[in-house]
Amino acid sequence: MSQTMKSAFNRILLIVLITFLSQLSSACSTVQYYAQGAKGHLALMSQRKPVKQVLVDKNVSDKRKQQLKEVLEIRQFAYDRLKLPQNNSYTSYVELKRKAVSWNVIANPKYSMSPVQTCFPFVGCVSYLVYFSPEAAKREAEKQKKLGRDTHIIESPAYSTLGVFDDPILSTMLSRSSSSTAEVIFHELAHQRLYRKNNSAFNEAFASAVGQEGTRLWLKEKHPEKLERYEQHLKKRWAFFNLLINTSSELKAWYSHNYEETVTEKGKRRIYQQLNEKYARLKQSWGGDKRFDKWFTQSPVNNAKLSAIGVYYKQVPEFSRQLKALNYDFGKFYRYYEKQEEH
Template sequence: MRLALITMLVLLAGCRSVGYYAHVSHGQMALLAARKPIDKVIDDPKTPDKVRKRLVTARDARRFASDQLDLPANRSYTYYVQLDRPWVAYNVFATPELSVDPVVHCFPFAGCVSYRGYFRRELADREAARQQALGYDVSIGDVPAYSTLGWFADPLLSSMLGWDDDDLVGTIFHELAHQKIYVKNDSSFNESYASFVEQEGVREWHAAKGLVAPDPKGDMLSRSFTQQVLALRDGLKAMYAMPMTDEVKRVAKAEAFEVFRGQYLAWRANEAGGDHRYDRWMAQPMNNAKLLPFGLYDQWTGAFATLFDNSGRQWPAFFTAVATLAKLPPDKRTRELKALQPL
């Protein structure tokens, strides 16, 4: 599963201490200082052929995004940064021990989100330990890419090059979609909208390049696995609300996670056809916080697909319609999305 992406604007706006502000400011400035124009990296004879090939694909996708998808024509993803670590950042998620509701962090510009981001793993570990000492369930997510929502020229990162072409191209489309439209305090709207742009953009990329249509297997497995995790989360939420003692709830919580592990093995062997892509995630300790990122990316993708069809499958008209939705009060926006959602 791809974890929820962090936004540097969130980090910068949400500083609660001088130390945190210094950390995220230094991390962002270090990335900006390390940027190199992609064209120069491609032309550099010292650049490994594998990296050069990926950068050429990314450069083509960046041009396609603005020329064909009506996404922002700015300097984002025209630079490259070779990181000194496998991930650019780390998100710390937390929930109460007997709740699936996140510990929320709110920021002036980007609104409220269910995580706190760090550029250094040791600082993320320290924050996780602090939250655990308060009695919270905690999970740390590795972050391969992030968006500053257009406040800076976001670079392509070496942590993104391990993906296949569709994921690399799609992430560029996804992040540029965030730069075009973003709604405070509505992560499901933002991520579902950007995920639809990513999915449809990759489909059009394949058609324009004469490539075979994207294999739907990965998306189907992702949806199926996500549905199971969401069912687990809903079950835990209902159980936590029952009139039982905390000790009984703790036992029921542990049992629910063990049952889920058994269900996963059966699903992997049958519906997933032996696919092991989620084994690493399943092998890690289970808790409430680990379930938080699921559902953000696809809750309303069907609604945005309908909106795209209603817009004549024309990107400018689609983005105008999305912007109209974005301006609605939260309750009305949700009603409109429900009405657009396929049955």
Template sequence: MSRSGFAEIVFASASLVAGCSTVGYYSQAIDGQLTILARRQPIDEVIADPATTPELKQKLQHVVAMRRFAVDSLDLPNNASYTSYVDLERSYVVWNVFAAPEFSLTPLQWCYPVAGCVSYRGYFSEDDANRFADKLASDGNEVYVAGISAYSTLGWFHDPLLNTMLTRSEASLAGTLFHELAHQRLYARGDTAFNESFATTVELEGVRQWLQKNGREGQYTGYQTTLERKLQFIALVQDAREKLKTLFATDMPDQQKRKGKEEIYVELKQDYRQLREQWGGYTGYDAWFARDLNNAHLVPIGSYYDYVPAFQALLNRHQGNLKAFYESAEKLAELKPGARHEALEQLLPKP
């Protein structure tokens, strides 16, 4: 699609939503996306360029091999995604703004044509994100701005590999590629738990096979440990969410709610310190807890991986045959959400 053609379509969609601020938001989104697309370079050309550093060249060669493996061994989409490279010369590709009221965990939402309603607003500029967050805070909301290193258009465009993704370990980078390509393989609109659990299952199986193929099976244990810690972190936050929900539902005066809320967040940090000791000093979530926590921080943390065991059971049912697994998952995606989740519950291993 031409540059002007894309802009016309997006601005036509934006006109369906009133307000200059909305048009301004779409403008930065268009500019940010087009800048990424315009700066794409074929990975093969970057590898062949004498100016490319040996370290970058090696990482890109790994990505080329991972991309081919994804198609040949994992039956993932054979398209132009992750066959080009962009150096954004910054640490994050976008910054997402989350917001929630002082005494509620229901996040503010923004609705867009095609995409529907989401509980964050993404900006390609950190300054723009902070300005919008400041505006929301001035209206009495609690806000959280999070830098995002991996960016996907879910197949709408041929997503390039970004420099922000290359700081990951080999296993983590492979997992990210397999995960995002799995979303392109199957995506049930509006069902985050289904989508993330499906993609995570493909990611785990893909990384296992990738490391096995390259004679590094031992790294998979460490990769699994990282995921298990992530799930423990999510469970910790979910426990605090439930306590906050109970508190906010009471008829207490605001001053008492405020005090109770502060105590819950203090307890959350204490629980994390205990969990970190169990991890042997692993500090992967220290930066998150180092902030002044508020309700907006909890918005992006959800139990989106609850159905991973169900999808793993489905994969085992097909004896590891990914093509058959995808076909069964597609049938689940065709069900209505209630029936879909009921079917996944039936697949969950019994205690």
């Protein structure tokens, strides 16, 4: 099937799915969730323009055109050097009038570091729910709060359809540095390369590792003058992530004692206070660098916010070590984990 036919077929399939879902009972939360996802995705797909067309559009800024040209180079590097899927993903563009493409809601029991798993037909169980509007995400978070759970909403610049559709470049993917853009693209393409049903922690950490190590290789080969700055950023980022991951471990151990609630709550507050103090010392060791301050100030720090870091990053060092052991042969790296899945 040609790419044009595939795109048309997928669009028709999605329209049929939306029509089918809209006819089912609105009382069913699973149906509502699928319907909002299908509608949000179709709205996004309908706005796509081929990058080649955007590059000759006089109404598009030179800065944006340069960013899109770089994305095409990043995409080619992903295929050539990282052995990621070669398809029509990231050959079209959508200019979004919002700061995120989706909002992911993660929820944890009040005294647990394990995110609540939500299971659906076809896609399996996931550790977070994806919404295409902040209002829908807030409603879900409020629903979870009423159940006594800690909640957190993650603003996402991109998402993957796992190769079912040709994912577009989004303006939200271009809002930071070129290194950040490369990480996002490599991350999302990694989801297309390998995805394990019912295992969000594996999927996100695997994709994050490919994003990180792929960006390192891209900078080394294409922009060596930017590599040192990226390495310094990674060093600080991992110092920060390790602080959060260690705090999660402390909380998990504390909750395992099953003390009466007043004691458990007191210990929880103590550990979170210590987190603030440790971060202040870490920041001081960086000469007052404030790059991670927003993590503390933009939304409440709680179990859900901490566990989100665990879902995305806790297993990344393990994946990075395996990739290094394979001499950064990305093809062998993917096959190594594919064989694990077979067994």
